[in-house]
Amino acid sequence: MGCTSYKILAPVTFGAGATAETGNVCVSLGSKKVLVVTEKALVNLGLVKKVTDSLEKAGLEYQIFDECVQDTPDYVVEAGGKAAKAMGADTIVGVGGGSSLDTAKAVSVLVGSGMTIEELLIPGPPKDNPKLITVMVPTTSGTGSESTQIGVVNDTTRKCKTGVGCIPSAAIVDPELTVGLPRSITVYTGLDAFSHAIEVLCSGGMDNPHSDALAYDAIERIIKWLPVAVEDINNLEARENLAIASNFAGVAFADAIVNLGHGMAHAMGTLFHIPHGVACAWSTPVVLEFMAPVCGEKYRRVAHTMGIDTTGKTGEECAKLCAAWQREFMKKLGVPDAQSYNLTKEDFVSCTDYMMNVEVMTMLGKRVPTREEVVALLEDAYEGCKSI
Numbered sequence: 001m002g003c004t005s006y007k008i009l010a011p012v013t014f015g016a017g018a019t020a021e022t023g024n025v026c027v028s029l030g031s032k033k034v035l036v037v038t039e040k041a042l043v044n045l046g047l048v049k050k051v052t053d054s055l056e057k058a059g060l061e062y063q064i065f066d067e068c069v070q071d072t073p074d075y076v077v078e079a080g081g082k083a084a085k086a087m088g089a090d091t092i093v094g095v096g097g098g099s100s101l102d103t104a105k106a107v108s109v110l111v112g113s114g115m116t117i118e119e120l121l122i123p124g125p126p127k128d129n130p131k132l133i134t135v136m137v138p139t140t141s142g143t144g145s146e147s148t149q150i151g152v153v154n155d156t157t158r159k160c161k162t163g164v165g166c167i168p169s170a171a172i173v174d175p176e177l178t179v180g181l182p183r184s185i186t187v188y189t190g191l192d193a194f195s196h197a198i199e200v201l202c203s204g205g206m207d208n209p210h211s212d213a214l215a216y217d218a219i220e221r222i223i224k225w226l227p228v229a230v231e232d233i234n235n236l237e238a239r240e241n242l243a244i245a246s247n248f249a250g251v252a253f254a255d256a257i258v259n260l261g262h263g264m265a266h267a268m269g270t271l272f273h274i275p276h277g278v279a280c281a282w283s284t285p286v287v288l289e290f291m292a293p294v295c296g297e298k299y300r301r302v303a304h305t306m307g308i309d310t311t312g313k314t315g316e317e318c319a320k321l322c323a324a325w326q327r328e329f330m331k332k333l334g335v336p337d338a339q340s341y342n343l344t345k346e347d348f349v350s351c352t353d354y355m356m357n358v359e360v361m362t363m364l365g366k367r368v369p370t371r372e373e374v375v376a377l378l379e380d381a382y383e384g385c386k387s388i
């Protein structure tokens with residue numbers, strides 16, 4: 001093994017009831033005025049109150065911005081920035097799923113750096129921008145955004161997704177916030193985290209022993225506990241394991257960036273508004289098959305976890321068996337198929353330009369596809385999910 005390095009970004013406070021620590025964490029970081037960036041549904045469910053109760057108890061001034069919606073549109077980020085400036089916020093606390101956390105990150109950078117929204121969306125390599133104090137409180141177990149250095153923002157003018165660099169100051173991962181999450185969201189977010197871990201293992205040159213260990217652990221927990229959480233949405237032990245898995249996969253891809261599957265998923269999200277976790281679930285089997293010749297051995301252990309007999313099999317064969325297993329997993333979990341969204345094979349193939357020309361992640365795996373290979377991958381993805 002050659003020289004390697006790995007990052008540990010934001011400190012994480014983990015455990016059932018950890019939300020009550022939000023105020024103390026903010027105070028320890030020097031917060032005075034907090035803008036809570038979240039979505040209306042979470043206010044109505046009472047989840048945001050758990051956060052604001054903690055802020056109040058710690059003597060912090062706060063306001064709530066609850067306009068976050070799916071896919072983190074730039075105009076919501078801009079509105080959040082105005083709200084933060086108007087109250088003189090020094091801290092952003094993001095509460096929600098991936099879209100809300102990414103909105104919170106982008107708002108924090110927008111205000112902390114003094115950039116305009118146009119400047120914020122200029123594509124470039126991710127870097128840690130100046131920001132306000134940024135605390136992430138995820139309410140789903142999927143995105144891992146609380147522990148990654150990027151928030152993905154939807155540029156509604158150029159119709160593409162842009163990564164805004166923002167390393168959170170701290171994260172609060174409280175599995176209690178995910179108890180009772182509807183079955184469909186549990187599946188989508190769980191398979192998003194699963195795709196992160198699978199893609200970490202085939203990340204081009206950025207994987208390392210730390211990211212591998214976290215990815216394997218995340219995969220094991222998801223395989224064991226996602227079906228349990230889907231069966232019983234109130235099972236706290238399952239929620240704890242999925243919260244750890246999601247966070248570990250996020251920490252892992254802070255180094256070993258997600259790649260081909262997310263190139264495909266972002267194309268489908270941008271062009272057809274397919275929920276991110278569904279698009280990730282569709283893309284994972286083709287990632288495993290495409291990467292099989294170059295890093296199949298890494299998937300031998302995943303195959304073991306899946307209960308596959310790998311005796312006498314090559315690594316490449318193991319990866320392909322993992323792909324077949326994942327397609328069955330999707331079926332068991334009730335992932336919607338392409339037909340449910342009225343998508344045709346041509347629609348899938350129409351993602352080629354976006355994957356080749358816009359989404360740099362497509363090219364960040366251990367094996368880089370040609371245009372012809374991207375077309376073939378999209379056709380294979382369609383065949384695998386046209387009717388589940």
Ligand SMILES: [Fe+2]
Pocket residue numbers: 143192193196262276280
């Ligand atoms: Fe993802």
